Amino acid sequence: MLRDRNLFSYNLISGPRLKQIVRHMTKIFRFAQNNRPGYMKSFTYENQYLRLADVVEPLWKKSYESQLSMKKHLVEKSMRKVFHILKDQKLLKIEDNPFLQTMMTEYGEKMCPVEDTLPSPITKGYRYKNTCNLGPDIKGDRRTLGLYVGRGYDKTLTCVQPYFLSIISDRHKQIFKLAQEFLYQSSYEPKFCVEPHGNWKSVVVRSTTTGQDMVIFLFHPQRNPKEFIDGAKEEILQYFVHGPGKQLDVDSLYFQSSHRKFPTNDDFPHELLHGIPVLTENLMGSKFQISPTSFFQGNVPCAEVLYSKVLDLGRVGPQTTVLDICCGTGTIGILAARRAKQVYGVDITSQAVKDAKSNAINNGLTNTEFICNKAHRMLRELVHSDKLGDDVVAILNPGRAGANKKLIESIRNCEKINKVIYISCKPVGNVLSNFVNLIVPPNEIFYGKPFRPVVTVPVDMFPQTNHCEIIVLFER
Numbered sequence: 001m002l003r004d005r006n007l008f009s010y011n012l013i014s015g016p017r018l019k020q021i022v023r024h025m026t027k028i029f030r031f032a033q034n035n036r037p038g039y040m041k042s043f044t045y046e047n048q049y050l051r052l053a054d055v056v057e058p059l060w061k062k063s064y065e066s067q068l069s070m071k072k073h074l075v076e077k078s079m080r081k082v083f084h085i086l087k088d089q090k091l092l093k094i095e096d097n098p099f100l101q102t103m104m105t106e107y108g109e110k111m112c113p114v115e116d117t118l119p120s121p122i123t124k125g126y127r128y129k130n131t132c133n134l135g136p137d138i139k140g141d142r143r144t145l146g147l148y149v150g151r152g153y154d155k156t157l158t159c160v161q162p163y164f165l166s167i168i169s170d171r172h173k174q175i176f177k178l179a180q181e182f183l184y185q186s187s188y189e190p191k192f193c194v195e196p197h198g199n200w201k202s203v204v205v206r207s208t209t210t211g212q213d214m215v216i217f218l219f220h221p222q223r224n225p226k227e228f229i230d231g232a233k234e235e236i237l238q239y240f241v242h243g244p245g246k247q248l249d250v251d252s253l254y255f256q257s258s259h260r261k262f263p264t265n266d267d268f269p270h271e272l273l274h275g276i277p278v279l280t281e282n283l284m285g286s287k288f289q290i291s292p293t294s295f296f297q298g299n300v301p302c303a304e305v306l307y308s309k310v311l312d313l314g315r316v317g318p319q320t321t322v323l324d325i326c327c328g329t330g331t332i333g334i335l336a337a338r339r340a341k342q343v344y345g346v347d348i349t350s351q352a353v354k355d356a357k358s359n360a361i362n363n364g365l366t367n368t369e370f371i372c373n374k375a376h377r378m379l380r381e382l383v384h385s386d387k388l389g390d391d392v393v394a395i396l397n398p399g400r401a402g403a404n405k406k407l408i409e410s411i412r413n414c415e416k417i418n419k420v421i422y423i424s425c426k427p428v429g430n431v432l433s434n435f436v437n438l439i440v441p442p443n444e445i446f447y448g449k450p451f452r453p454v455v456t457v458p459v460d461m462f463p464q465t466n467h468c469e470i471i472v473l474f475e476r
Contacts, residue, residue, distance in 0.1 A: 043138070043149065043150070043158065044138070048137075048138055048158070048160050049160065049163075049164040051160070052147060052160040052162070052164075052165065053164065053166075055147075055149055056147060056162075056165055056167070056465070057166060057167050057464035057465055058464075058465065059463075059464050059465060060166060060464050064119070064463065067460070067463065068116070068117040068119055068460060069117075071117045071458050072114060072116060072117045074466075075114055075117075075456060075458045075468070075470050076110055076114050078428070078432065078470075079109075079110040079112070079456055080108075080109040081432055082111065082432055082435045082439070083109040083110070083111055084109070085436050086436060086439065086440070110456075112452075112453040112455055112456055114455075114457075114458070115455065115456070115458070117458040117459070117460050117468060118306075118459045118460065120301065120302040120305070121302060121304075121305070122299075122301050122302075122463075123463035124166045124167065124463075124464075125168065126167060126301070126302070127168055127169070127172070127298045127299065128169075128206065128208065128209070128296075128298050128299070129204070129205070129296070129298045130168055130172050130204070131202055131203070131204045131205075132145045132146050132147060132162060132176055132179075132202060132203050133146070133147070133148065133159065133193060133201065133202040134190040134191060134192065134198075134200055134201065134202065135148065135157065135159035135190070135192045135193065136158065136159060137159050137160065137161075138158055138160075142192060143180075143183050143184055143190045144159040144160075144161065145159070145176060145179060145180045145183055146159045146160045146161040147159070147162050147165075148160075152193070157193075157194060161176075161180070162176060163177065166464060167464050169207070171207060171213070174248070175205050175213065175248060175250070176203065176205065178240075178244065178247075178248060179203045179245075181244065182235075182239045182240070182245060183200055185239075186200065186232075186235055187231075187235070188200055188219075188232050188235070193261075197222070199219055199220050200218075200219060201218040201219060201220055203215065203216070203218070204218070204292075206290060206292075207279075208279050208280065208281040208290065208300075209281065209300050209301070210280060210281065210282060212252070212280065213250050213251050213279075214251065214252040214253075214279050214290070214292065215240070215254070216254040216255070216256065216270065217236055217253075217254070217256070218256050218258070219255065219256065220257075220258070220259055221258075222259070229257050232255075232257075233255050233271070233273055236253060236255060236273055237253075237273055237274060240253055240274070250274075251275050251276055251279065252272070252274070252275040252276050252277070252279060253272070253273040253274040253275055254270045254272055254292050255270070255271045255273050256268055256269075256270045256271070257271075265293045265351050266350065270292040270293070277291070278290060283303060283304060283307075283331065283335070284304050284335055285338075286335060286338075286359075286363050287359070287362055287363060288329060288331060288359050289329070289355055289358055289359055289362065291351065291355055293349075293352075294328070294329045294351075294352065294355050295329060295352065296329065296331065297331075297461065298461075299463075302460065302461050303331075303461070305459060306459045306461065306469055307331070307332060309457055309471060310332065310395060310471055311339060313421055313457070313471065314393040314473075315419075316339045316340050317340070317391070318339075318340075319341055319390070319391050320336075320339070320340045320341055320391045320392075321340065321341055321342045321387075321388050321389045321391065321392045322336040322337075322342070322343045322344070322392075322395060323345075323379070323382075323392065323417070324336065324343060324345035324346070324395055325346060325379075325394055325396045325398070326346070326347055326375060326396065326399065326403075327345030327346060327347045327352070327353075327356055327370060328347055328349075328352045328356070328397075329356050330345050330355070330356025330359050330360060330370055331359075332397065333345040333356070333360075333368055333370070333395075334360055334365060334368065336395070337360070337363075337365045337367050337368050338365075340367070341389065342369075342389075343369070344368075344370075344371065344382060344387075345368065345369070345370040346371045346373055346375045346378040347370075347375075348372070348375075349372070350372050353371065353372040356370040374406075375407045375410070376404075376406040376409070376410040379407075379411065379414055380410060382414075383414050383416070389416075390416070392414075392416045392417045392418060392419075393418075393420075394411055394414075394417045394419070394421070395420075395421045395423070396411070396420060396423065397423040398434075399425075400424075400425060400426040402424070402430035403430075403434050408434050408437045408446075409445060409446060411438070412437070412438065412447075412451075413447060413448040415448055415449065417476075418475065419473065419474065419475050419476075420475075421471060421472070421473055422434065422438075422471070423470070424469070425461065425462075425467060425468075425469050425470075438474050439451060439453065439474075450476075451474035451475060451476055452474065452475060452476075453472060453473070453474055454475050455473050456470060456471070456472045456473075457470065457471040457472075458470050459471065
């Protein structure tokens, strides 16, 4: 049993009702929701591509208008869950909050208006980053490069080639096909994710709207010497620079060797084998460098829709100080800098911050500062430095897992922050807890004045799937 004072500080507030909510919403938003055990019993060679489509793009049979309507409905459900958490945990007395009383009279348990889902400018072939892994196909060919269907623990995990998926561009399909041919003739063994042996793990393809391509080969060295690894790199060069793969004219070829499942660039640096070290993407009049590990929205045309809406909701102007929290390569901060007085960005990943600084310089900006640190520490330092003005907007884009409790605590307790714009691609679990902790009345942990939800905007960054990005504007 949690003590009362810890109710607001844990990533997930305790209670059977909340656990039920989290399980329900996670099921709704789960990526591979068709990967059920019974689903694999009818998996055959003839229907494998349809099965893969059902897993990766489960809404492919629905009209786009239906998809937009469904996603708005799911976001409304998420906002109602926030209300029920507040109500069931007795964290907020609605009758003591005139603003919420007014909003609930008009919008019910959603607490604020949920706008219609903003559509993506493109709905097919929109993913500018794709990853394919190696594993056995339905016939047992272990050198198959594709996406997984099934589950590892019941030994139904099967690799299916992605050539019939609508969300992958024709250019990426062409690259994967030639990468598949390369892997067929390679003298090195494939590495299936649930088995310890083998070498080739996966292939990542990144592209830009300007037509540049980057291909990254991930390799497991096992316990072999440097000469063994160098041989694999030489095979890549011979095929893609001097052999059949030369026709692709890939701009950048990278190689990463690691025994870890999720290697970091700091511990296992990517090695440039051929071409340019970074790609250049254009977004809303700004240029961004994309390195192998850079986070950049996979649907670039829709990213313009997302970021334009964020800046408009924040009413970013000449007197605004923007805090780009979890800034990554600085995309939001750099776009905001053209409107704002000053931008401070923070991220824990050193390579991301390095990219953000380079992007700011390349765009000729002098009103940005990007810091490699934990976000809650950076906020405390800024508060004590008197660098913040009177109009401070915090833009928070923490990824699927949401923000940790210390960060939400720091935002709540920084009185100069008058607006928070929370961006999430998965409004379940800890993200809902973040929303709750921004709203609850002051207590001994969150002693700052609470925020209130003003508007929620779904943005369809992921057509044909169950996912969508949401923007929630909170104000003091």
